[in-house]
Amino acid sequence: MVAVMTKALPRAMAAGLLALLAVPGLARPAAAPPSADEMIARAHLAMFYPGEDMRARVTMRLVSRAGGERRRELTMTRRDLQDGGEQRYFIYFHRPPDVRDMTFLVWKYPGRDDDRWLYVPAIKLVRRIAASDRRSSFAGSDFSYEDISGREPEEDTHTLVREEKTGARDAYVVESVPKDPGSVDFGRKLSWIDKATWLPLKEEYYDRRGELARVFTAEEVKAVQGFWTVTKRLMKNVQTGHSTEAVLSDVRYNLKLAPDLFSERALRAPPAELTR
Amino acid sequence: MNRLKFSLVDFSVRHPKLVVSLTILLTLAFMTQFPRMRTDTNPKNMLPATSDVRVWNDEVDRTFALYEDMIVLGIAREGGVLNRETLGKVSRITDQLLAVKGVAARDVTSFPTITNVTSESGTLKVAPLMPEVPKTDRDIETLRTSLFENPLFVDRIISRDAKTTAIYVPLEKGANGKEVADRIREIVKKEKGDENYYIAGDPVARDTFGAEMFTLMAIFAPIAGMVMLVVRYLMFRDVFLSITLMMDAMISTIWSMGLLIGLGFPIHIMSSMAPVFLMAIATDSIHIFNEFYFRYRERKDKTAAIIETMHAVGRPVRYTALATAAGFAVLLFMSIVPVQVFGGLVAFGTVALRVLSFSFIPAMFTFVNDKNIERAAQGEDVSLSRSSQFLKRLAGVGAYRPRTTVVAGLMLAVVAIVGITQIVVNNNMVEWFKSGSxxxxxxxxxxxxxxxxxxxxxxxxxxxxxxxxxxxxxxxxxxxxxxxxxxxxxxxxxxxxxxxxxxxxxxxxxxxxxxxxxxxxxxxxxxxxxxxxxxxxxxxxxxxxxxxxxxxxxxxxxxxxxxxxxxxxxxxxxxxxxxxxxxxxxxxxxxxxxxVWNREVLWDMVRGFLMALVVVFVILVFNFRSFKWALVGYVPLLFTILLIYGVVGFSGKRFDMPISVLSCLSLGMAVDFSIHFIGRFKQKLGESAVRGARSSADLITESLLWTAARPGKGIVRNAVLFAASFAVMMFAPLTPYVTVGAFIVSMMMLSALMTMIYLPALIVLLQGWLFKEGLQWSRS
Incomplete structure (x- = not known):
């Protein structure tokens, strides 16, 4: 799930980041806000690319309208090949108990479909899984694959709508409209981007009828090794009443994870530090 | 009680303008409630939200994230649906459906949205079946293979012959099925080609029925009213009086509906039928008119004729009203709220009608032009009128051949009982629409x-x-x-x-x-x-x-x-x-x-019917002050009901909701004729017996024939009027209305016939038992 999102605040890091992303932004006077495209690009990096790699224990609670609850517990690792570019994810499932030892590997490429593999321990089989729909649910939760690994900023047209406080935080409110409306399940999205950390604090997804469908909120943000990280996230489907809460614990960045971890072989025999 | 009623008549005749103005004022007061009218056509609400089945169904819906309501859109093409054009339409239509208000877009099931699990060259794929319209013939073949190799799809979204596909459209809570269905119709209308589109599902049937029900009531109630007006005019040749009779029905309808709305009840399927029922019940006042004409001819004095008329028919009219009201009032003791509301509504309306019969109608009589009455009354001569002569002959069949009549009747009854055992209890809402709809x-x-x-x-x-x-x-x-x-x-x-x-x-x-x-x-x-x-x-x-x-x-x-x-x-x-x-x-x-709903409503109505049978019998006993006479008066009613349900059984028509509702009505109404007939017969007999010295058998026969010719004319008029107005409903596009029409027409005709033939036969046959104390019987 969810991966990672964080924010990098260390000054050196921030400078590098800014240079990467937003050359015109730097040239402007400090008071002038960056363009909406830059805001989204920064938020994308802050949320999905902090550090070179990371590991976290993720506990998801899927809560149905009736109050029924399903739990998923997993360890997730991520390694970036390039900021804003290619990434690899390795996920080990702890719970529910009957899926223990299932592992999941994702190679993510900007601009084309991911590669995904899944190991099914009951039949000792690794299967490649087609990834045609990035909007589909991740493990039955209210988060889609895209919510977890990020949506390419270039896929939408962004407009700054207003600036306002959300909670105690000053935020930019950016509206994003998909360039290819047929490709996604939402008609537009509003993001509240924190001016200080660039993290999205809240997102509202409207369906194609213009009705509010899903709401994301960053419930808890912590600095981990200097990277601002949303450690508790909530995605609520306001139409079905279903919601998913994801809590990240034991977050570590820059572990110098070995590239081997992100291989088919590791799927069958994941390293001990992941399975604990 | 008699005193009170008669003084009400006296008062009304003496202050007609005051009575009419008061009636109109009261009517206007009830009318002020009409703008607050709410309707509820959802049969679900027949059972309270706390009923076991609804609580359980809600729990199931919540547990499994299900929708109460689902529309099914079928798309069929003779040459098959697996081709680029048709698939393009499926895709376009699905896409537009997602934008329709009330549609639970995320769970619409169709080729483009249904989840498919496949394995392609070692890769497991869990994805929508048809994310985009196939471009090549090979793509189409691939789709065909995925469809038919997956048992989850066959018979669900694709027919075995590949000629039909379906889109399942779940509705959000509270969405109106007819409105969504209408939007779907607009969407498919834009598509050209040789595909056929079919829109089905419970919400469509239910909400369409709900919408049409009100249209039908708006069309048929006035038409039935007009038919009654015309038939009455033909009977009495006086527009003013015919309209008075109409107003009687309308006023009581307005009072009862106004009260219902004022009390905050929504109008359900059942209560929407109340106006037609009240209109039917109002026809009973024809006995007043009938007698009035006879009396006027004899007395030539309007006021005296009115008072005498009310004196003569007051008792039967009151008791028939009581029987009808009681028949409906027992529904108040049923467990289903709309059934209770319906029973209370009609019972109230019936009482209102009777109050009007003793006040408003006599008051209106005083305004009638004497010349008109005189002209119309010419025809009301028992010895001259052809219809009266015919009725006499009819009663003669029973009176002169009582044994044959009773045996023939018993045989019919046995056959009817055989028919009743064949009755199939069932209900099917879709079949409430005609087969070509x-x-x-x-x-x-x-x-x-x-x-x-x-x-x-x-x-x-x-x-x-x-x-x-x-x-x-x-x-x-x-x-x-x-x-x-x-x-x-x-x-x-x-x-x-x-x-x-x-x-x-x-x-x-x-x-x-x-x-x-x-x-x-x-x-x-x-x-x-x-x-x-x-x-x-x-x-x-x-x-x-x-x-x-x-x-x-x-x-x-x-x-x-x-x-x-x-x-x-x-x-x-x-x-x-x-x-x-x-x-x-x-x-x-x-x-x-x-x-569950059908079972509950149905058996509730059957329970109500059985209760009403008892209550009506008790009322008959009170009315005739005699158990024996009540038993005799009960026969035409039982007979009519047996025959009708016998026919229902033989015809294969299912015993469904509308039929079960009617059974209660039939009770309250079919007994009316007996009350009038026996009441007036005994009255006549008492009068003749005092005067005459002839043998009691002759006296009885003579009185029976007189009753058939004079009050009998009122009975037949009542039946014809009733039947004529309900016959209109037989042309309705919804089968429950056709059923109601056919049922009431046959019930009225049968019970009138039974009263005219069977009662004389029974009375002649049982005279020894009925008149044990001799003929000296007075009205008390």
Missing amino acids: DIRVADTEINKALGGTSIGYVVAVSKDEDFIKHPDTLRYLVSLQRHLETLPVVGKTFSVADYVKRINRVLHDDDPAFDVVPETKEAVGQYLFLFSMSAKPSDLNNVVDYPFSRANIWVQLKTWDARAMEGVVRAVDDYQRAHPIPLELKPAGIAYFNL
Whole structure:
């Protein structure tokens, strides 16, 4: 799930980041806000690319309208090949108990479909899984694959709508409209981007009828090794009443994870530090 | 009580203007409530939200993230639907459906949205079946293969002959099925080509019926009123009096509906029928008119004629009203709220009608032009009038050949009872529409091609978490499904076991040998987890609950017959008895709701009917002050009811909701004629006996013939008027209205006939028993 999102605040890091992303932004006077495209690009990096790699224990609670609850517990690792570019994810499932030892590997490429593999321990089989729909649910939760690994900023047209406080935080409110409306399940999205950390604090997804469908909120943000990280996230489907809460614990960045971890072989025999 | 009524008549005749103005003022006061009218056409609300079946169904809906209501859009093409053009339409239509208000867009099931699990060159794919319209013939062949190799699709979204596909459109809570169906019609209308589109499903039938019901009431109530007006005019040749009679019905309708609305009740299917019922009941006042004309001819004094008329018919009119009101009032003791409301409404209206008969009508009589009455009264001579002569002959059949009449009647009754034993209890809302109607056609076509438009559930409930994941449990579900599919009404079933089997097969390179439930619970858990990694959340939620302690089997039925679901429930019970398992198997869903609802309303009405039978009998006993006479007066009523239900049984017409509602009406109305006939007969006999010295047998015969000719004319007029206005309903496009029309026409004709022939026969035959104390009987 969810991966990672964080924010990098260390000054050196921030400078590098800014240079990467937003050359015109730097040239402007400090008071002038960056363009909406830059805001989204920064938020994308802050949320999905902090550090070179990371590991976290993720506990998801899927809560149905009736109050029924399903739990998923997993360890997730991520390694970036390039900021804003290619990434690899390795996920080990702890719970529910009957899926223990299932592992999941994702190679993510900007601009084309991911590669995904899944190991099914009951039949000792690794299967490649087609990834045609990035909007589909991740493990039955209210988060889609895209919510977890990020949506390419270039896929939408962004407009700054207003600036306002959300909670105690000053935020930019950016509206994003998909360039290819047929490709996604939402008609537009509003993001509240924190001016200080660039993290999205809240997102509202409207369906194609213009009705509010899903709401994301960053419930808890912590600095981990200097990277601002949303450690508790909530995605609520306001139409079905279903919601998913994801809590990240034991977050570590820059572990110098070995590239081997992100291989088919590791799927069958994941390293001990992941399975604990 | 008599004194009070007569003084009301006296008062009204003496202050007609005051009485009429007061009536109009009161009517206007009730009318002020009309703008607050609310309607509720959802049959679901026949049962309170706290009823077991609704609570359970809501729980099932919540547990499995289901929708109460689903519309099925069938798309059929003679040459098959698997071609680029038709698929393009399917895709375009689905896309537009998602934007329709009231549609639960995320769970619309159609080619572009349904989850498909396949294996392509070693890659497992869990994705929508048709994310985009196939471009080449090869793409189409691939689609065809995926469709037919997946048992989850066949009979659900594709027919076996590939000529029909379906889009399942779930509705958000509170959405109006007719409005969504109308939007869907607009969307498909834009598509050209040789495809046929069929829109079916419970919400469409229900909400269309609801909408048409009010239109029909708005059309048929006035037409029935007009017919009555014309028939009355033909009978009495006086426009003013005919309109007075009409007003009588209208005023009581306005009072009762105003009261209902004022008390804050919404208008249900049943209470919407009240105006027509009241109009029918109002025809009873024709006895007043009938007698008035005779009296006027004899007295030539309007005021005296009015008072004498009321004196003569007051008692039967009061008692018939009492019987009718009581027949409906027993419904107040039933358990279903709309039935209670309906009973109370009509009972109130009936009482209002009678109050008007003793005040408003006499008052209006005083305004009639004397010359008109005189002209009309010319025809009211018993010896001259042809209809009176005919009625005399009719009564003569019974009076002169009593034995033959009674034996013939008994034989008919036996035949009728045989017919009654053939009655099939069933209800089918779709069949409330005529066979050529869009809704019937759509339902028939879709049910012919696919699994069925009516959906029921069988919920397997265990106390233990993860019980459903056990391979044994899943295998049990599979064999239960196979067992249910042997029922002809079951078109398709599916459950979580179908997903598990499908994934097992796909994971094993599509090897058909693996199209089974796997061996271990871990495998089941992992397959389902894998499935949930990519499928829509609803795919799994719809078939298992969160702790995997409950599973939901979908049962698609090919008919909306309440009996179909009854068969499923029985089959489940039988299966479980033969194959015990620690699971509770409970029915749910709209099909089950319809079953329960029908059963409850139906039996509630039957209970009410039986109660009304007793109450009406008691009223007869009071009216005649005699148990014996009550028994005799009861015969035409019983006979009419026996005959009608006998015909219902033989004709194969199902005993459904509308018929059960009518049974109560028939009681209150059919007994009227007996009350009038016997009441007036005894009155006449008492008068003659005092005067005459002839033999009692002759006296009885003579009085019977007089009764048939004079008050009998009122009875026949009442029956004809009643029948004429209800005959209009036989042309309605909705079958319950046709049923109501046909039922009432035959009931009126039959009970009039029974009264005219059978009562004389019985009275002649039983005179020894009835007149034990001799003929010296006075009206007291």
